[in-house]
Amino acid sequence: MYLRTVDSHGYCIYDHDTRRTDALHAQSIELMRGGSEIVFFSQFYGQMVSATQRLDRIVELSLGKSDNSIGLQAADFFATMAYSYFRDGRPANCGWWDTLCASLFREGNELLGRGLKIFP
Numbered sequence: 001m002y003l004r005t006v007d008s009h010g011y012c013i014y015d016h017d018t019r020r021t022d023a024l025h026a027q028s029i030e031l032m033r034g035g036s037e038i039v040f041f042s043q044f045y046g047q048m049v050s051a052t053q054r055l056d057r058i059v060e061l062s063l064g065k066s067d068n069s070i071g072l073q074a075a076d077f078f079a080t081m082a083y084s085y086f087r088d089g090r091p092a093n094c095g096w097w098d099t100l101c102a103s104l105f106r107e108g109n110e111l112l113g114r115g116l117k118i119f120p
Contacts (some may be wrong), residue, residue: 003057005107009056013064015072021063026063 003010014024028090042049066072078100085097 001107008057009059011059012061012063013047013069013072016065024063032058032061036107040099 014028017024032055035052037050038053039048039050042048064072066076078096082100083095
């Protein structure tokens with residue numbers, strides 16, 4: 001969504017997992033060809049709906065080692081912090097959560113995209 005908004009293209013890197021290399025390559029091919037099915041609650045229809053999100057702005061999907069990628073290291077950091085935050089029962093605000101949420105894609109004032117989102 002962000003890449004469409006700024007009329008640009010991107011390159012995605014999976015964290016390399018030697019046990020799942022073949023499965024990750026197969027999934028990459030499937031995503032590039034057919035897109036990603038998303039399921040969400042539609043306020044308009046008042047029910048769950050599904051749609052296919054095309055990945056037409058993604059130039060390539062690849063595997064990389066976290067040791068060699070600052071992007072994967074940053075993703076690992078926030079994933080670990082989010083896991084710890086929820087595991088510990090969402091303790092008092094600790095700053096990094098606001099930093100992470102501030103970086104999520106918004107259109108106007110509406111939070112868009114997929115994945116974990118917590119609302120007050």
